[in-house]
Amino acid sequence: MNPVKQVPKPPQIGSPVLAGILFALIWLAAGALLLSLLLHFSNMKENNLPNLSLAVHGVSSLAGGFVSGRRSGRKGWYHGGLLGVIYGILILIIGFLAADASLSLRSAALLGIALLAGAFGGMIGVNTKK
Template structure:
């Protein structure tokens, strides 16, 4: 009998863009959960929530851009900006379908912040690839 152990590896996502979107959505879920806990357990007011949610969106796009840029290995700003655009459009579409929110200056600001944060994260990710 042959008693060798086989190593089971999780599947690796081939596309850097899809991997970045998945990581940004994971960070969005963590940030939303953290904001919910802060809102419930601390003295934080609901009036401050839009600023904190913009920061969570920016960090999520930054993290997704980082992953996307690191996995692509080249053109990190492009990969990250594209990720930020896809992330922002996805969040706006979900907001439109779930909460019937329309387009406004705040949604345009969130989209711009996601694109810029994603591009910055992509540049960092490409430069840390070694």
């Protein structure tokens, strides 16, 4: 049996922003699942979903920014903000292609929330110890 030091490590994603987007999408899937379970098993109304979905996007962008900032090791606000913009544009493109959603004030709010949450997560992530 090989000692622990000789066991090869699994491959890591090289780009901090790409790793952050992957983690943000994982958090988005978990948040969407949580919202759907709350909608099904509680007496929550569908009218609350647009605001709660913005909160889920904010938390997802915050988590992605955290991972991006932590992996970059410097300029956390930059990497997190870049992640937030890319994440927001990706969500808008998916919404446009899948649900024929148009650009609106809500789209600008989504981009703003994703940018600010990602930048804040990047600032927190870059200041955590590895």
